Amino acid sequence: MAEIIAREAAEAFASLKTLSNTQRSSALQKIHDALYVKKDEILAANQLDMTNAVDNKLSSTLVKRLDLSTGGKFDAMLSGILDVAQLPDPVGKCTLARKLDEGLNLYRLTAPIGVLLIIFESRPEVIANITALAIKSGNAAILKGGKESYETFKVMSDIVNSTLQQETDVPGKAIQLIQSRDEVSGLLSQDRYIDLVIPRGSNALVRNIKENTKIPVLGHADGICSIYVDSEADLSKAKKIVVDSKTNYPAGCNAAEQLLIHQSIAQDSTKVSSLINSLIEAKVTVHVTPEIKAQISGLNQEFIVDADGESFDTEFLSFDIAVKSVSSVADAIKHINTHSSKHTEAIITENKDTADLFLKSIDSAGIYWNCSTRFADGFRYGFGTEVGISTNKIHARGPVGLEGLMSYQYQLRGDGHIVGEYVGGGGKKVFVHEDLNINDVKL
Amino acid sequence: MAEIIAREAAEAFASLKTLSNTQRSSALQKIHDALYVKKDEILAANQLDMTNAVDNKLSSTLVKRLDLSTGGKFDAMLSGILDVAQLPDPVGKCTLARKLDEGLNLYRLTAPIGVLLIIFESRPEVIANITALAIKSGNAAILKGGKESYETFKVMSDIVNSTLQQETDVPGKAIQLIQSRDEVSGLLSQDRYIDLVIPRGSNALVRNIKENTKIPVLGHADGICSIYVDSEADLSKAKKIVVDSKTNYPAGCNAAEQLLIHQSIAQDSTKVSSLINSLIEAKVTVHVTPEIKAQISGLNQEFIVDADGESFDTEFLSFDIAVKSVSSVADAIKHINTHSSKHTEAIITENKDTADLFLKSIDSAGIYWNCSTRFADGFRYGFGTEVGISTNKIHARGPVGLEGLMSYQYQLRGDGHIVGEYVGGGGKKVFVHEDLNINDVKL
CATH class of the missing domain: 3.40.309.10 (Aldehyde Dehydrogenase; Chain A, domain 2)
Known part of the structure; x- marks a missing residue:
């Protein structure tokens, strides 16, 4: 089951990667609108989670984190989605342009990483937050919430999924919300399909994840x-x-x-x-x-x-x-x-x-x-919004926003160029290596 | 033993991190000069490795890779060190500058990663190559060569170590060359001190390393x-x-x-x-x-x-x-x-x-x-030179030069600013979030 989820996410990523900023941002608008319309339904589910939490004697801090209805949290969650939609497109930004030789040009362009696995504890607003960041950055995401926010998560995930499938160009499987607890360890072993794990929660959660996966983990255990x-x-x-x-x-x-x-x-x-x-x-x-x-x-x-x-x-x-x-x-x-x-x-x-x-x-x-x-x-x-704070020393460090969800790729555009004609490859041609102005790049 | 090596590297990094570009580049010049003077000694050791390789019936490809004496390889190795020395300083480059509020400015500056563990098979010129890249980028490095290049490695590592200690501001332990085979697995478990492993060699070597460490590995196993x-x-x-x-x-x-x-x-x-x-x-x-x-x-x-x-x-x-x-x-x-x-x-x-x-x-x-x-x-x-080619999707990707050996840090400079006075932290002040021109930044 975990393998199917991960493989379908990877397949959805392949298509999500080719969508334009307009297509990705419009999907966020649609998700926003759908959540807005279903506010009462979501808050009712959230109330159920709160009642369960109190019944289960969860700490008042945890209960407070669960609550979507007070302090303008619901509205802030919704406007956060639009904020992300309106950010500049993080995909395809040229960060290096170099003429290697006549007719042979190298470009480095930002590109999404691939499939993210996000595991979080309470805080149901994370669903909206991460969904927005993932779609905007062209990454597929598998989200796994904690059991404390099960009811809220379930309602919100149904809304997100049906909206994506029915109203947007983003494949439905690009955002998968996993409701059962069992899948986590299975997902942590899908290093063939999942590129990055982002845990959001307690120290113990993060440590446990780091110990149990070969996939890179972005985040922090301690904050000393x-x-x-x-x-x-x-x-x-x-x-x-x-x-x-x-x-x-x-x-x-x-x-x-x-x-x-x-x-x-x-x-x-x-x-x-x-x-x-x-x-x-x-x-x-x-x-x-x-x-x-x-x-x-x-x-x-x-x-x-x-x-x-x-x-x-x-x-x-x-x-x-x-x-x-x-x-x-x-x-x-x-x-x-x-x-x-x-x-x-x-x-x-x-x-x-x-x-x-x-x-x-x-x-x-x-x-x-x-x-x-x-x-x-x-x-x-x-x-804007953040996916967490990283104490890693490679890839993203400190508070991580959209940029931390990006990788890059090199494009080389030639016209029949081969290495055998160049110095070092057996030939005599030498490389020009002339930097081009990245602002002038039109691909 | 492995723990001591790793801890000493981390301690050396703390001091290397504070050196100026002039200090780091001048150390490279000194290493270059010392290797130049000892050319005959190095090539004699290399000849011994070649003889051993032939005696041990190593493949002709491997023997060819070992050979430092032909095809201008030795001179190319030396000029490679100076090329790296002359590259622009990769440390402390400002990549983001933002006014958060009056008197409160955020800067993102490139910074070395920390301690690198480089494991390679034949190709003794990698020693010079990696030493140059590590010092230039302000990273400490632990280098472990293959047994095929043992003699060359030994002579070169003695020269590098004594030059660093006697003639430069770079701490001697910033570059440690490990001659014995046993240390590798011990080093791979030093995730407290070692930040990145870079294997250079066969598919089997890379796979084996990836399977046996929790430290991030930069490189590629397959190239399909x-x-x-x-x-x-x-x-x-x-x-x-x-x-x-x-x-x-x-x-x-x-x-x-x-x-x-x-x-x-x-x-x-x-x-x-x-x-x-x-x-x-x-x-x-x-x-x-x-x-x-x-x-x-x-x-x-x-x-x-x-x-x-x-x-x-x-x-x-x-x-x-x-x-x-x-x-x-x-x-x-x-x-x-x-x-x-x-x-x-x-x-x-x-x-x-x-x-x-x-x-x-x-x-x-x-x-x-x-x-x-x-x-x-x-x-x-x-x-310029490269540390390898990465098929990772996080951190560096594709051919990795100096930039791939850099991380970054956020500096925040204030004048008594506290969060409690700002919106979201309990107060009423709002953030300005005004981007500053990074070219005008003088810290």
Whole structure:
């Protein structure tokens, strides 16, 4: 069964790949319209999921994530589809044009990757989100949602499928929504047909997927982000940024989990107490090393615990942060490059040279100067919607929007040219290798 | 042991990442000079490898690949190092600049990937090649050569290591040359420290590596390239291109393995016989399907065999090609997208619309019109040297030069900016998202 799903997706991709931007974008409009018309039906199904969630005693965070009816989530989901439809066409953009010889021209054009497998937990709006991104980018997608959002998923997937089949040039099998739980492991072994797996969900979900597939996985397991407060930091900025990075949304992968304080501040009892107190006032428990503990005073002890061996390798995802002192920016860099998950790290300093060293040395997807790690997000970066945040070092990195779903292909256009006539191939002709202006390219 | 090698490479990377282009390029000059001075010593070691190879009855192809002394190979190897040194700096190139808000700017800058593990068989010049590319791109590299080139490798690796340590700012451990055979499997499990594996060698080597590591592998196992001769092909171009694609270097991954002939030609006995004969005259054995066999006449039967079930999924790497008839360009596209290894495919036609459909529909790294598949090569594309050809669909695709060894990082530079003040984060400020001219960026 999984093989059939994957093969049909690959076949649909072959046809989707040849559609124009107009055809792809108009399909998104049609999906938008169909979901709009069926709003009541979708929200009724969503209400059923919510009731089941409460019955099954799911955490209030999970229940809140499931809910499509409040906070303008449904409308935002719909307008997100149109936003994606209106983005510039990501397919067929020329990124290199080179004359190899008279009449022999090389072009590099962006092209969709192929078949994506997207596995997500709650958050039913992801269906609309990913469907829009996949179709716009010319990729086929297999979507597998969590059982918590089963009812919503079922209604929405029926609407998407029937709309594609009846009203658009996009093949129905280009977007397949898998409702049963069993298929996942079968799909993870379809490396012949599936090109990329994108898990959206818990740390455990991502780890489990990475362990169980040979298909490349785009995403992140941990988000262990750090903030380094330099000796030349403006302390009022530092407090503001540290508190925001930790508390704005502690369950986010871009929340700060570690605070490194330069010793000149860490050894100044007034300064370090004031910095730590800003966290405590925001109800954050600080996991401090002995040298920090020795300096802080007059603080609410309820929020102070000793750091242990795990503290600096932990993604708390809660109102907790590990705090230690470092002897220099170099020491901070070394600690981060060793302990971070290569997601996002920030330096707070007024010294540009120190900031530049930090920005140049840190090996993470995002490196920030005097701002909150919480900015690591596709919407905030201006990518429109995002498929997730990648801590991979190959292919896409950081927040991933449409561009991360693109590959490229080389086109070579000749007129009977053969290698045997050129130097290196047995002949005497030499290559011209003259770059052409990609803006002038008309293919 | 493997863990120490990998960890030391990662530590060296942290420092290599911060060096300037001048420091990296000057290290290449120093390596060049040292190899130049030690030419006699290197060639003596190479002679020893050659003698051993002959004693061990290695194939003449392998022995030829080992030989550094003939055909200007040694000098080409040295000048290749300087060519790489003189390439523009691939590190820190700004590819996106965006004002998110007043005083809050986002930059995307190219950055090295990290630690590369390169595993290759014979061809000792790869050492110089990869060392140059790795240092220039700011990546650390662990190189593991085959036992056939052991002596050459040993001498060259000693020269490279001592030069780096004594005469350059590049840490000695940034390029580690592993001489023993045992380390490979240990290294393949160091996914904590190694970011990318690049195998250069036989199909079997690449497959074996892909099966045995969780680290991303850049390269290709098969190179099953196809040529489609359309009904509107210029037959003289077709013959020239088919023969070149098949015979210019049959052991190359970019050699053609399949010939698809439109039925209007395949059913024209004169035309198809003449096309097939051009291959037979070049001593190519054609593996033909019955409908082709029925039409060809007057040809040397010695070079004609029946295609079997495997013929269209085989990388011959020899003077053999599988030949069949297809009913249309769509049929050719479908066959290729099903059977090819997504390396390089060509169409021969004088009809631009037919060519455009082929170019748009084929899902391979290279798609060619009226030219030989043998052009799929980093040197011919003008990339200078190459690290290999990738049939991956994520990250780098096709011939991979310096660019394929780069990742990128996002820098965000603010002045105390926090997410809590913005829409979506709990506040009211809205993002500006104004693209800046990347050519004006001064960081």
